[in-house]
Amino acid sequence: MFILEPDGFEKILDSLREKGYRITGPKLRDGAIVLDTIDSAASLPRGVRDHQGPGRYRLEETGDDSWFSYTLGSDSWKKLFFHPIKPLFKTTRDGGLLQIEPEPPREGLKALIGVRPCELQALAIQDKVLAEGEFVDRHYVASRKGTFIVAVNCTVPGGTCFCVSMGTGPVADRGYDISLTELGSNGATRFVARAGSPHGEELLAAASSGKAGESDLQLEAELLEAAAGNMGRSLDVEGLAAALAESGDHPRWEEVAERCQACTNCTMACPTCYCHTVEDSTDLTGSVADRTRVWDSCFTADHSYLHGGSVRETRGARYRQWLTHKLSSWHDQFGGSGCTGCGRCITWCPVGIDITEEAQAVRGTARG
Amino acid sequence: MSPEPGSINLTDRIRGGVDPMVPRIYNVERIRRNNHDTFTMELNPADGGNPEPFSAGQFNMLYIFGVGEIPVSISGDPVQDGPLMHTIREVGTVTRAMARLKPGDSIGVRGPFGSHWPVELAVGTDVVIVAGGIGLAPLRPVIYQVTGNRSRYGRMVLLYGARAPKEILYQRQLKAWGGSFDMDVHVTVDRGERGWNGEIGVVTGLIRRAPLDRSGAIALICGPEIMMRFSAQELLRRGMDKDRIYVSMERNMKCGVGLCGHCQYGAKIICKDGPVYRYDDIESLLGRREV
Numbered sequence: 001m002f003i004l005e006p007d008g009f010e011k012i013l014d015s016l017r018e019k020g021y022r023i024t025g026p027k028l029r030d031g032a033i034v035l036d037t038i039d040s041a042a043s044l045p046r047g048v049r050d051h052q053g054p055g056r057y058r059l060e061e062t063g064d065d066s067w068f069s070y071t072l073g074s075d076s077w078k079k080l081f082f083h084p085i086k087p088l089f090k091t092t093r094d095g096g097l098l099q100i101e102p103e104p105p106r107e108g109l110k111a112l113i114g115v116r117p118c119e120l121q122a123l124a125i126q127d128k129v130l131a132e133g134e135f136v137d138r139h140y141v142a143s144r145k146g147t148f149i150v151a152v153n154c155t156v157p158g159g160t161c162f163c164v165s166m167g168t169g170p171v172a173d174r175g176y177d178i179s180l181t182e183l184g185s186n187g188a189t190r191f192v193a194r195a196g197s198p199h200g201e202e203l204l205a206a207a208s209s210g211k212a213g214e215s216d217l218q219l220e221a222e223l224l225e226a227a228a229g230n231m232g233r234s235l236d237v238e239g240l241a242a243a244l245a246e247s248g249d250h251p252r253w254e255e256v257a258e259r260c261q262a263c264t265n266c267t268m269a270c271p272t273c274y275c276h277t278v279e280d281s282t283d284l285t286g287s288v289a290d291r292t293r294v295w296d297s298c299f300t301a302d303h304s305y306l307h308g309g310s311v312r313e314t315r316g317a318r319y320r321q322w323l324t325h326k327l328s329s330w331h332d333q334f335g336g337s338g339c340t341g342c343g344r345c346i347t348w349c350p351v352g353i354d355i356t357e358e359a360q361a362v363r364g365t366a367r368g
Numbered sequence: 369m370s371p372e373p374g375s376i377n378l379t380d381r382i383r384g385g386v387d388p389m390v391p392r393i394y395n396v397e398r399i400r401r402n403n404h405d406t407f408t409m410e411l412n413p414a415d416g417g418n419p420e421p422f423s424a425g426q427f428n429m430l431y432i433f434g435v436g437e438i439p440v441s442i443s444g445d446p447v448q449d450g451p452l453m454h455t456i457r458e459v460g461t462v463t464r465a466m467a468r469l470k471p472g473d474s475i476g477v478r479g480p481f482g483s484h485w486p487v488e489l490a491v492g493t494d495v496v497i498v499a500g501g502i503g504l505a506p507l508r509p510v511i512y513q514v515t516g517n518r519s520r521y522g523r524m525v526l527l528y529g530a531r532a533p534k535e536i537l538y539q540r541q542l543k544a545w546g547g548s549f550d551m552d553v554h555v556t557v558d559r560g561e562r563g564w565n566g567e568i569g570v571v572t573g574l575i576r577r578a579p580l581d582r583s584g585a586i587a588l589i590c591g592p593e594i595m596m597r598f599s600a601q602e603l604l605r606r607g608m609d610k611d612r613i614y615v616s617m618e619r620n621m622k623c624g625v626g627l628c629g630h631c632q633y634g635a636k637i638i639c640k641d642g643p644v645y646r647y648d649d650i651e652s653l654l655g656r657r658e659v
Binding site: 088089091093096097098099100102129130133134135137138245248249274275276277278280281282286289291296298302303304305306307308311312313314317321325328329332333 | 387388389390391393414431433434435436437459460470472473474475476618619620622623625626627628629630632634635637640656657658659
C-alpha cells in the first residue's frame with residue numbers, strides 16, 4: 001500500500017499519456033458529471049458532491065477541495081467499449097451482385113481514471129456477455145484490450161446507491177491496475193493507493209510518496225466502513241432471483257406500467273444493459289449499404305417484433321422483462337446478477353421508478 | 369496478481385476465421401412459389417464453394433441489401449449435397465423484398481446457428497412430426513434425413529395442419545411421401561373449400577387418432593405457440609413422455625449468436641440454446657403471455 005499525493009497522481013497520468021494511453025475520466029459539464037477525455041488531473045471536478053434520488057440529480061459545492069465526493073453521472077464506461085453506434089460492414093451492389101467489406105476491429109490504449117467499484121463489476125459483466133461466450137463481439141474485444149484502470153473507492157455514496165446489497169462495493173477488490181481511497185479533504189487530499197497489476201505497481205512505485213502508514217490505513221478503513229453503512233438504498237437479494245422467476249402474473253407489473261413511460265432511460269444509463277439492434281441504410285445512389293450496430297432497449301415495441309406485432313405489447317411486460325432479466329434470468333444465463341447496484345436507473349428515470357422498491361414489492365407479496 | 373487486470377485477457381475467438389456478424393454472399397439459383405404468400409429460395413455461395421453444412425432445425429440470418437436481415441430456418445436436405453434452401457412467408461419488409469428477388473441476385477447469409485432436432489434419438493424408434501402452417505419448413509430436413517436412411521428408423525408419421533387447402537406447403541412432396549411406404553401423412557385444414565375431401569379441424573384432432581403405438585417414440589412439433597402447446601398436451605395424453613417431445617421456438621433476432629438480447633424467452637436465449645427445445649425445458653413458459 002502506497003500513499004499518493006496530488007502531484008503523484010499527476011505523474012501517473014503523465015506517464016500513461018507518454019505511453020500512448022488515451023485518458024478518460026470524470027468531468028463537470030452542464031451541471032453534471034460526465035465521462036470524457038481529460039488532459040490532466042486539473043480537469044477532474046473538485047469540491048462537488050451529488051444529490052441523487054428517484055428522478056433527481058443535483059450537484060452542489062462541498063466548500064472543500066475534495067476530489068471524489070461525487071459518485072456516478074448518467075453515462076457509464078460501457079460507451080468506450082460497447083459503442084452506442086458501431087459500423088459493422090459496408091455492402092456495395094454492382095447489378096445484382098454484392099460485395100461486403102467488414103469494418104476492422106480497432107484496438108487502442110485507454111486509461112480509465114476514477115472507475116468506481118460497481119463500475120468494475122459492470123465491466124466484468126459486459127466482458128462475460130460480449131467477450132467470454134461461444135461467440136464474441138469482435139469490436140468489443142478489440143476495444144477492451146489495452147485498458148488501464150485507476151479505480152476510486154467510494155467514501156461518499158450517493159442517494160440511489162446500493163452496491164453493498166449487490167456485493168460490488170464500496171471497495172474495489174479486483175479488476176483494477178491501481179485503486180485509490182481519498183483521505184482528508186482540508187486542502188490536503190492524499191490517497192491510499194494499491195496496485196492490482198505489475199503495470200500499476202510500476203507506476204505507483206515511481207509516483208508515490210512512500211508506503212501507507214498504520215494511521216493512514218486505519219483512517220481508510222473507517223471511511224470505507226462508514227460509506228458501506230451509508231448507502232442510499234438497499235435490496236435484499238436472498239432468494240430474489242428465484243422469487244422473480246415465478247412472478248409472471250404479479251399485479252405489480254401492471255401498477256408500475258401506469259408510471260413507466262417506456263422512455264428507455266434506465267437501459268441507456270445501465271452500465272450492463274447490452275441489447276443492441278442493427279440498422280441497414282443505403283446511400284442516395286442505392287449502390288452502397290451500411291450495416292450499423294446501435295444500442296437498443298427492451299422497452300421499445302420493436303425489440304420484441306415478430307410477425308407484424310410485438311410479443312411484449314404492454315409496458316408492464318416490458319418492465320417485467322427488464323427487471324427480471326437484470327435480477328433473475330441473468331443468473332441463469334451468465335452465472336451472476338446483471339445489476340451492480342449503481343442506482344442510475346433510479347436516478348435517471350423521469351418518473352422515479354425505483355428498481356429496489358419494485359423488486360421488493362413483487363417478491364414481498366409473492367412470498368405471502 | 370494477473371498481468372493486466374484492467375485489461376482482462378480477452379481473445380478474439382472466431383470459428384474457422386469467420387466473423388459470425390459478417391454475411392457470406394450467396395446467389396439465388398431459383399425461386400419457387402409454394403402458395404400465395406410463401407416461396408422457397410435455392411441459394412449457392414457466390415464464391416463457388418459449397419453451402420455451409422447444417423443440422424435439421426437450424427436457421428440462417430438472411431440479409432437483403434439495404435433492407436434488413438431476418439432469421440429463417442433451413443428447409444432443405446441436411447445430408448445430401450445441394451443448394452441451400454429456405455422457405456419463406458411474406459409477412460414483413462424483408463420477406464417482401466426477398467419475394468422480389470430474381471435468379472442471379474445475391475443475398476447475405478450468416479449461419480447456420482442454433483440447436484437442431486434430435487433426429488439421432490429417433491434411430492430405431494418412431495418419429496411423429498406435428499407441423500402447423502409454415503412450421504412444416506423447419507421440419508422438412510428431418511423428413512429428408514429419415515427417408516434418406518429409412519431402415520435406421522421406425523415408423524414416421526407426419527401430422528400437418530394448414531389454414532386452408534391452398535395454403536398447404538410442398539403439396540407434391542406430401543403426396544409422394546404419403547403414397548410411399550416411408551411415412552404416414554395426415555393433413556387437416558382449418559377451413560375447407562370446394563374440392564377438399566380431406567380432414568377439417570385443428571391438428572390436435574389428428575394427434576388424437578394418430579397411430580402412436582411404439583413406446584420411446586419421439587415427437588417434433590413446429591408451428592404457432594398455441595398449436596405447439598396444445599399438440600404437446602395431446603401427445604402427453606396419448607402417453608408420450610415429456611422428455612421425448614421437442615418444439616421449435618421463435619422470437620425477434622438481430623445477431624443470431626446470443627449477443628443482441630432480442631430473442632430472450634424467460635431465461636432462454638433462443639438463437640443460442642434454441643430454437644429447438646425439449647418440451648419440459650420450456651413447458652412453464654409456453655402459454656404465458658408476453659414473455
